[in-house]
Amino acid sequence: MSTPRTFHEAKARLASGSVTVQALAQAALARAKEHAELNIFLELFEESALAKAAEVDAKLAAGTAGPLAGAIISIKDNLCYAGHRVSASSKMLEGYESPFTATAVQRLLDADAVIMGRTNCDEFAMGSSNENSAYGPVSNPLDPARVPGGSSGGAAASLAAGICHIAIGSDTGGSIRQPASFCGVAGFKPTYGRISRYGLIAFASSFDQIGPFAHDAADVEAAYRVMAGTDPLDNTSSQRPVEETPTKTSSLRIGYYRQCVEHAGMDPEIKAHFEAQVGRLKSEGHVVEAIDLPMADLFVPTYYILSTAEASSNLARFDGIRYGHRSKTAKGVDETYRLSRTEGFGPEVKRRILLGTFVLSVGHYDAYYAQAMRVRRLVRHNTVQALKSYDLVMTPTCPTTAFPKGHISDPVAMYLQDIFTVQANLAGIPAISIPTGTHSNGMPFGTQMMAKPYADLQLLDMAKRCFS
Numbered sequence: 001m002s003t004p005r006t007f008h009e010a011k012a013r014l015a016s017g018s019v020t021v022q023a024l025a026q027a028a029l030a031r032a033k034e035h036a037e038l039n040i041f042l043e044l045f046e047e048s049a050l051a052k053a054a055e056v057d058a059k060l061a062a063g064t065a066g067p068l069a070g071a072i073i074s075i076k077d078n079l080c081y082a083g084h085r086v087s088a089s090s091k092m093l094e095g096y097e098s099p100f101t102a103t104a105v106q107r108l109l110d111a112d113a114v115i116m117g118r119t120n121c122d123e124f125a126m127g128s129s130n131e132n133s134a135y136g137p138v139s140n141p142l143d144p145a146r147v148p149g150g151s152s153g154g155a156a157a158s159l160a161a162g163i164c165h166i167a168i169g170s171d172t173g174g175s176i177r178q179p180a181s182f183c184g185v186a187g188f189k190p191t192y193g194r195i196s197r198y199g200l201i202a203f204a205s206s207f208d209q210i211g212p213f214a215h216d217a218a219d220v221e222a223a224y225r226v227m228a229g230t231d232p233l234d235n236t237s238s239q240r241p242v243e244e245t246p247t248k249t250s251s252l253r254i255g256y257y258r259q260c261v262e263h264a265g266m267d268p269e270i271k272a273h274f275e276a277q278v279g280r281l282k283s284e285g286h287v288v289e290a291i292d293l294p295m296a297d298l299f300v301p302t303y304y305i306l307s308t309a310e311a312s313s314n315l316a317r318f319d320g321i322r323y324g325h326r327s328k329t330a331k332g333v334d335e336t337y338r339l340s341r342t343e344g345f346g347p348e349v350k351r352r353i354l355l356g357t358f359v360l361s362v363g364h365y366d367a368y369y370a371q372a373m374r375v376r377r378l379v380r381h382n383t384v385q386a387l388k389s390y391d392l393v394m395t396p397t398c399p400t401t402a403f404p405k406g407h408i409s410d411p412v413a414m415y416l417q418d419i420f421t422v423q424a425n426l427a428g429i430p431a432i433s434i435p436t437g438t439h440s441n442g443m444p445f446g447t448q449m450m451a452k453p454y455a456d457l458q459l460l461d462m463a464k465r466c467f468s
């Protein structure tokens with residue numbers, strides 16, 4: 001008997017009594033073990049997952065099960081789950097067990113999801129290929145010689161390998177949408193503040209958002225609905241009630257950025273596919289217009305100045321004394337700090353701490369940090385302004401398909417992976433990548449859709465309308 005690929009299929013099967021949650025959980029765990037060579041999971045939570053599955057089966061029988069009963073979910077290794085280890089894929093947190101649970105994870109558990117394990121990612125969520133993990137890279141299940149994208153590479157791969165129904169990741173500059181595009185699944189970054197960040201190991205706090213991956217927008221929505229909403233434990237979580245889906249039945253007004261399509265690094269097949277989508281949406285009666293993207297060249301530099309500044313501050317707590325790995329050979333306070341951080345952090349994390357400390361330093365603050373803050377405000381203003389005239393704005397999610405492991409060694413070239421995705425984080429708006437095409441090299445790619453702040457459910461609704 002085949003196991004259902006999506007949560008909504010699993011739900012239907014559970015309703016007909018042809019499967020149990022315990023069987024679904026067992027199948028998922030078995031499949032994860034079969035695919036151990038892909039290095040997707042850093043740990044399977046076998047015991048707690050099977051215990052939860054048994055509890056949910058009993059609740060289903062009693063008619064008291066929550067909305068995610070039957071959903072088998074993986075969580076990125078930067079989300080805390082009480083009594084379980086979490087490492088941000090870093091040596092710095094090796095062996096650390098969280099004493100508390102992230103609000104998003106708690107809400108999934110309260111809705112009766114089964115959390116099956118923690119997925120590999122780039123160290124402290126810094127990267128675009130999952131090659132920065134201290135525990136080795138993840139292989140793309142569709143072609144193991146290629147990367148799955150990053151930083152939530154294990155999350156996207158856990159779906160692409162057919163292991164779980166939903167994966168939870170985090171997106172600071174594209175870390176949900178880019179791996180979704182590379183692995184042929186849907187990945188959603190909600191409006192900043194819509195899902196509580198409590199219990200998410202911080203990278204860049206004014207950008208970080210937790211969000212779901214799934215095989216389709218319907219399952220993305222199921223997970224989003226459960227996780228969204230205000231949380232007293234995160235004072236940047238929005239107080240606004242989560243809106244109901246306003247179903248717009250008339251034709252949509254869609255903008256797309258001329259600069260993205262014309263971008264020099266754009267793969268010609270992805271470009272042609274995008275243009276064909278534009279044509280199709282027009283023929284379906286939507287208004288689709290090319291629009292200008294002011295300051296596009298500033299997005300990536302602005303993101304890297306601000307996110308590294310925030311990271312240098314957030315990661316200061318990992319000093320071997322308050323938190324994190326402590327060097328065994330260090331003598332004295334200074335050496336303890338220095339050696340603990342030298343041994344605990346990998347090269348990319350160190351690069352970002354150095355860069356972030358530099359842009360915040362007295363002599364350079366105004367030239368870099370303060371200036372980048374001004375640019376960010378303009379980007380947000382321009383983006384929200386454009387979205388006043390359009391229901392959504394569309395771009396290819398990435399200029400290329402998943403690249404071979406080891407292919408990009410220059411950090412700046414890697415940073416340019418984020419070219420189309422960082423805008424949504426700079427502006428705080430919701431954005432989703434939907435798998436829409438397959439390249440002649442056999443790899444999938446996605447289309448990104450962005451909407452107004454807090455139009456999250458509207459965006460998911462439009463994604464279903466435009467691409468199903």
Ligand code: GLN
Pocket residue numbers: 125126127128150151170171172173174175176203307417418
């Ligand atoms: N690739 C981007 C970076 O390396 C995005 C990471 C993320 O969204 N967590 O910063």
